[in-house]
Amino acid sequence: MALIPLNIPAGMFRNGTEYESSGRWRDGNLVRWLGTSLRPVGGWRARITNAIAETARAMHTWQDSNGSQWVSTGTYNKLYVANSSGTVSDITPAGFTSGDNSAIVKTGYGYSNYGTSFYGTERPDTGNYSEATSWSLDNYGDYLVGCSVSDGKAYQWAGSVASPATAITNAPINNLGLIVSEERFLLCLGAGANPRLVQWSDQENITTWTPSSTNQAGSQELQTSGQIMAAQRGRGQTLIFTDLDMHRMTYVGAPFIYSTERVSTACGLASRKAVTTTDAGTFWMGQSSFFVYNGSNVQELPCEVEDYVFGDINTSQISKSWSASLGQQGEIWWFYCSSASNEIDRYVSYDYKQGHWMTGDLSRTCGADRGVFRHPMMMSAGGTMYEHEVGLNYDGATVFAETGPFSIGPGENMMKVTKLIPDELTQGDVSATFKTRLYPNGAETSHGPYAMANPTSLRFTGRQARMRVEGARLADWRVGVMRVDAIAGGRR
Numbered sequence: 001m002a003l004i005p006l007n008i009p010a011g012m013f014r015n016g017t018e019y020e021s022s023g024r025w026r027d028g029n030l031v032r033w034l035g036t037s038l039r040p041v042g043g044w045r046a047r048i049t050n051a052i053a054e055t056a057r058a059m060h061t062w063q064d065s066n067g068s069q070w071v072s073t074g075t076y077n078k079l080y081v082a083n084s085s086g087t088v089s090d091i092t093p094a095g096f097t098s099g100d101n102s103a104i105v106k107t108g109y110g111y112s113n114y115g116t117s118f119y120g121t122e123r124p125d126t127g128n129y130s131e132a133t134s135w136s137l138d139n140y141g142d143y144l145v146g147c148s149v150s151d152g153k154a155y156q157w158a159g160s161v162a163s164p165a166t167a168i169t170n171a172p173i174n175n176l177g178l179i180v181s182e183e184r185f186l187l188c189l190g191a192g193a194n195p196r197l198v199q200w201s202d203q204e205n206i207t208t209w210t211p212s213s214t215n216q217a218g219s220q221e222l223q224t225s226g227q228i229m230a231a232q233r234g235r236g237q238t239l240i241f242t243d244l245d246m247h248r249m250t251y252v253g254a255p256f257i258y259s260t261e262r263v264s265t266a267c268g269l270a271s272r273k274a275v276t277t278t279d280a281g282t283f284w285m286g287q288s289s290f291f292v293y294n295g296s297n298v299q300e301l302p303c304e305v306e307d308y309v310f311g312d313i314n315t316s317q318i319s320k321s322w323s324a325s326l327g328q329q330g331e332i333w334w335f336y337c338s339s340a341s342n343e344i345d346r347y348v349s350y351d352y353k354q355g356h357w358m359t360g361d362l363s364r365t366c367g368a369d370r371g372v373f374r375h376p377m378m379m380s381a382g383g384t385m386y387e388h389e390v391g392l393n394y395d396g397a398t399v400f401a402e403t404g405p406f407s408i409g410p411g412e413n414m415m416k417v418t419k420l421i422p423d424e425l426t427q428g429d430v431s432a433t434f435k436t437r438l439y440p441n442g443a444e445t446s447h448g449p450y451a452m453a454n455p456t457s458l459r460f461t462g463r464q465a466r467m468r469v470e471g472a473r474l475a476d477w478r479v480g481v482m483r484v485d486a487i488a489g490g491r492r
Contacts, residue, residue, distance in 0.1 A: 003421070006467065006482040008403060010036050011356020014308035019440040019464075021404030024304075026466075028401035029360040030394060032329065032351065037425075038479040040399045040471060042389030044378075051088040052383035054078055055101055055343075055365050057320070058273065059379060060137035060144070061372040064159060069372050072144050072157075073379060074135030076101045079146060079165055081157070082385070084373075089161035099133025099150025102342055103319050131319035134272050136177035136230070140186060140206060147178045147188070149272070154178055154188055156206070169207040172199050177272065179231040181238045183251045187231065189240070191219065195227035198240060198249070200258070218257045222247055229269040232277045235295055239282060241269040246298060264298035267291045273322035273366070276332060280352050283332045285321060290334075290350065301350065305357045309348045314339050324367045326376055326389065330354075335364050343381050361397070392474040399471040401479075405437065405464035414463055419485035420456040427452050429477035430469050436462025458484070 010033035013024035030041045054075035061071045069084040077098035082088045133150040144157040152174040157165040176190030186206040191199035199219035202208035211217045226244030240247040245265045249258045267286055269275055275284035282293040288310050290301040314337040321336040330353035338346045344365050349358045367378030375387040407415065420432060433448035447460040469479050
């Protein structure tokens with residue numbers, strides 16, 4: 001008999017066929033790796049329960065000069081703030097123009113004139129697309145500033161829950177978003193209904209927007225055929241993302257104020273909230289790839305789950321996709337709607353310290369990393385605000401990881417497995433299930449789950465097998481290199 005170590009590298013591989021993932025983890029949920037050791041992610045607990053009636057699509061946290069902590073969320077028709085005690089206040093500006101909670105594609109039956117073509121005739125791609133409404137939120141000192149895609153006005157909120165947000169005096173309208181630069185300019189994106197125009201206020205004065213010899217207000221139109229999607233603060237730069245390319249703006253002072261340079265093409269942003277910046281760089285989701293900007297150039301991230309993720313996304317609702325960093329864990333998480341859902345139900349995450357990927361199921365519509373608050377915070381579609389990476393509660397979700405198939409030699413002979421030697425931090429925290437086949441894509445037989453013992457008795461036969469490791473109880477478990485006792489049998 002041969003003792004076979006299941007020494008499986010960290011991260012998931014979901015490109016190509018199932019058999020191509022031999023010797024790798026292929027599937028999982030709510031797991032990560034510490035080195036090569038498999039473990040569950042941190043759990044979550046409700047901080048504010050069902051206080052927001054609509055689905056939030058943006059979140060921003062900040063601390064004012066008095067030490068008060070705030071979190072703001074924006075929906076398709078509302079703007080909210082909550083204090084550190086969890087008290088939620090509606091600060092929606094008067095006259096705010098509501099948008100759409102979900103993206104709308106106006107094609108097919110009922111769009112255009114009844115009877116304009118024969119029944120069953122394929123129609124050209126001429127429909128009108130309306131994205132799900134999102135917000136740009138930032139803070140200008142103590143002030144919250146924000147802009148909704150549907151409304152287009154730049155708003156400010158001065159910190160009094162008794163007063164709603166108000167339009168910023170003299171600011172352009174019909175904007176696609178905004179951001180506060182490191183140099184203390186307020187930048188409006190897609191200003192004045194020009195999808196390529198960036199317009200900025202005077203330095204330290206967000207009510208002065210008309211350029212003159214006595215201020216630094218100004219504007220610049222990007223040399224691109226795309227439309228501006230979002231912006232991020234970089235180190236000494238403001239990064240502007242379109243749906244086609246990425247640009248950087250660098251402060252140079254009077255008379256030009258900003259210089260603009262296109263950094264890379266064919267790296268457009270998939271949705272307005274699908275980009276986040278960390279000390280390791282700026283990461284974003286493109287139309288069919290993931291990218292990182294390291295401060296100098298743009299690189300496509302090698303991704304071992306790319307086929308699965310982009311084949312799984314509901315492209316009609318891609319505007320809901322968003323990302324957040326978990327800086328303490330060294331991870332970027334992207335949330336998206338799967339092909340079977342019109343609301344966010346899945347995630348893909350990237351460990352930028354170790355360079356591997358994870359996938360799973362989780363419904364979160366916006367969030368923010370820890371910093372102002374002790375833990376990362378995220379919103380559910382039902383309006384509950386959760387603190388993440390705390391405790392071991394997963395609301396009943398299954399925490400597991402599953403390998404691709406492994407075999408003895410080239411897979412010609414049958415494999416008889418009699419024993420499993422577990423490698424756990426604390427024995428009994430996980431269970432193991434094995435699934436066997438005679439051929440790739442053949443009928444599969446499940447064996448287990450087996451409770452861990454040292455050793456664990458097994459009895460199954462097959463040409464190839466997959467192992468599923470699942471949390472048997474709520475614990476911060478670890479799984480290292482499992483070993484199976486197996487022998488090659490005959491060909492049948």
